[in-house]
Amino acid sequence: MGLTANSTGARLIKIQTAERSQKNQKLIALAGNPNVGKSTVFNALTGLHQHTGNWAGKTVAAAVGEFSTQNYSYALADLPGTYSLLAHSAEEEAARNFICFARLEAVVVVCDATCLERGLNLVLQITEICPKTVVCVNLIDEAKRRGIEVDLKALEENLGVPVVGTNAHDKRTLKRLTRSLDELCGGTLSTKPRKLRYIRPIEDAISLIEPLLKERVNCPIPPRRTALALLDDDLEFTREIEKSAGMRLSEDSEISAAVKQARDLLLQNDITAEILKDRIVSCIMLNVEEALDGAVKRTDRRVSKADKILTSKIFGFPLMILMLLIVFWITIVGANYPSELLSRGLFWLGDRLGKLMTFLNAPEWLSGLLVDGAYRVLAWVVAVMLPPMAIFFPLFTLLEDLGYLPRVAYNLDKPFAKCKACGKQALTMCMGFGCNAAGIVGCRIIDSKRERLIAMLTNVFVPCNGRFPMIITIITLYFVSASGFAGSLLSALALTAVILLGVLTTFGVSRLLSATILKGEPSSFTLELPPFRKPQVGKILARSLLDRTVFVLGRAAAVAAPAGAVIWILANVTIGDMTLLSHITGFFDPFARFIGLDGVIFTAFLLGLPANEIVIPLIIMSYMQLGSLSELAPAQMFELFSANGWTPVTAVCVIIFTLMHFPCSTSLLTLKKEAGGWKWAALSFVLPTICGMISCAIITNLSKFFVG
Amino acid sequence: MKICTLNELYVGERAVVKALDTKGAMRRRLLDIGLCCGARVECVSRSPLGDPSAYLIRGAVIAIRAADCRGVIVRRI
DSSP: OTTSHHHHHHHHHHHHHHHHHOTTSEEEEEEEOTTSSHHHHHHHHHOOOOOOOSSSOOOOSOEEEEEEOSSOEEEEEEOOOOSOSSOOSHHHHHHHHHHHHSOOSEEEEEEEGGGHHHHHHHHHHHHHHOSOEEEEEEOHHHHHHTTEEEOHHHHHHHHSSOEEEOOTTSGGGHHHHHHHHHHHHHTSSOOOOOOOOOOHHHHHHHHHHHHHHHHHOOOSSOHHHHHHHHHTTOHHHHHHHHHHHTSOGGGOHHHHHHHHHHHHHHHHTTOOHHHHHHHHHHHHHHHHHHHHTTTEEEOOOOOOHHHHHHTOTTTHHHHHHHHHHHHHHHHHHHHHHHHHHHHHHHHHHHHHHHHHHHHTTOOHHHHIIIIIIIIHHHHHHHHHHHHHHHHHHHHHHHHHHHTHHHHHHHHHHHHHHHTTOOTTHHHHHHHHHHOHHHHHHHGGGOOSHHHHHHHHHHGGGSOOTTTHHHHHHHHHHHTOOOOHHHHHHHHHHHHHHHHHHHHHHHHHHHHHHHHTTTOOOOOOOEEEOOOOOOOOHHHHHHHIIIIIIIHHHHHHHHHHHHHHHHHHHHHHOEETTEEHHHHHHHHHHHHHHHTTOOHHHHHHHHHTTTOGGGHHHHHHHHHTTOSSOOOOOHHHHHHHHHHTTOOHHHHHHHHHHHHSSOOOHHHHHHHHHHHTSHHHHHHHHHHHHHHHHHHHHHHHHHHHHHHO | OOEEEGGGOOTTOEEEEEEEOOOHHHHHHHHHTTOOTTOEEEEEEEOTTSOSEEEEETTEEEEEOHHHHTTEEEEEO
16 A cells, blocks of 8 residues: 555554563654655664665655664664654654654654755654654765765754764764663753744744643643644644543633634734644744754755756756666676576476476376476576566666666656656656566655556556567567677667557556546655765665565566466366367467467467566467477577468567556556555556557558558 | 746746745645745756756755746745
């Protein structure tokens, strides 16, 4: 479900109960704006690996990790990144409720040294509720490099709570943070947080309610903050406070009267409900400016040269395409050799397994089912899937870590806005080139549910690593006769055309969806373009391999083995004088021919549900009437296909259908989980399939009409 | 011509926010990123297709669509 209140809320409640069961652990919360290195601090402290990336809004549900110092053991909850606690979104509400009601020992607020204003906005709101706060000014080295000097002592004095400077990548700097926490929790350090001051009328209004609350309400929230919530008519927050205090504030006649009187006072000063919200925000900002006074010396941030070039009118798009091409090229070329090695190794092991089965006197059908079926397909999927993913994901993560991906979204937002979708969809689309399942997970970064669904449903229109080799094979077999450099250049161009078709379809279908079942206006779009950061190569490798590659491979393998068994049964069990597979291909043949394919190709796509990588081996297997997946050299493959009636039009249709058909089982499972229902998974199955069938049918029948 | 909306700023121009004429989710987003009355902004770049534009707001560079900027009234400086 990604970013909904449900998932964040549920998880937080679990954390609270977990905390109660372990009384000796001190529960602290880690808060901060999005994209300030909060997750990096979290990882560095707890050693728990959580995915971090250089864009806003990465932490989707709160994670909890543990760490110990000499004095205490701590449970650290990583709250969703928020800009304020005025609770406008589900994440803010979750973060605020946690800070207010989880009985925390302390809060650590992570700020970005290069952008302290926004961080302090949150800090002041947090210290107002929880005085035991440590401010962690992160990325202090980077700030220095960019000419921003933060005087931590002065800041500490201004804020009244301990301030430590850290570079989360450098574990030693975190010592200061843990020392402050120990002191704070041990009571050897007391804080005197800066009070948030509002303009006169608001202060007057607060002072009408505050004493009453102090007297009558027993709640961890400072009465001053409760008074503000009542004035602001913040119903959600008031409800939480009432729950905690065990009384209905609105039913207390004196409090209600005081609130009414205070609101009247505000109205006399022309402060209506809507204006009040603004004034509160502005006042907090003024407080921030005061708190920063004398603590920060800066030469204003300029947009870097790299940024100007990467987002320029002339170079923006060519560079983006070039970058994409380089990534593909490295992936495809680099994956060849390890793929071959891996498949040789795995198939060798398969032979041994077969021999073992014979040795054990296993019946032939069992050995066939397990070794030729389940194992062979599993080995095939692993061999062709693992190397490209192991290359693509680190490359992609590198671009993510560097901060290039938000620029892609910035460049591509306009066409997405035209389709009433979100520019961040550009990022999930790029990720889809690696793996659609990973792309679908990535859609969590899109805030609006409608736009997120659009992005998930259209992700499959960009070909993933599993489909690239297939498209390239057919392009080289049927459309590129030149060899060597000219040949590979031509194939690259043809491939680019296919990709562009996929991208255009993404736009078209996004537009279609937002005009029909996912109707709505584009939501507000604000995208932070973070400064470029030096990527951390070691972490990139670990993260992309562990988090993404293994995850995707695991899901694929889980389906591949049983599918392998099914394929073996279909290819080896005969009814009458034909195998089951032949019966099926025969059944689909008339329809498949109508859309320019044939029964074998269509069945291969169906059986290739666990992984598109096995579609071509399946086609070869069916044409040659073999019992298990097999490979052929290109020349023989061309001969075999042509002998089975393939024309260039068939090849075009196969390419189109490869681009547009139902997603693989991994993507479907992922989509069901992320979108929250089989309904959406079913739609994601039907939508591209229909697009593909219609396109193929038009192409075949037009070509029949013209060519005869 | 000193008063205009945020989207009318040219690249390189600076301004101070005078008022927010938006409601709902967008207003909150704008306030979150620090675009409240009195905030200083600078238009730092426009994306290759002309929309969105990037603004320097309180030390961070943030891309906002022109349609959303129309609700931010600023005074050029």
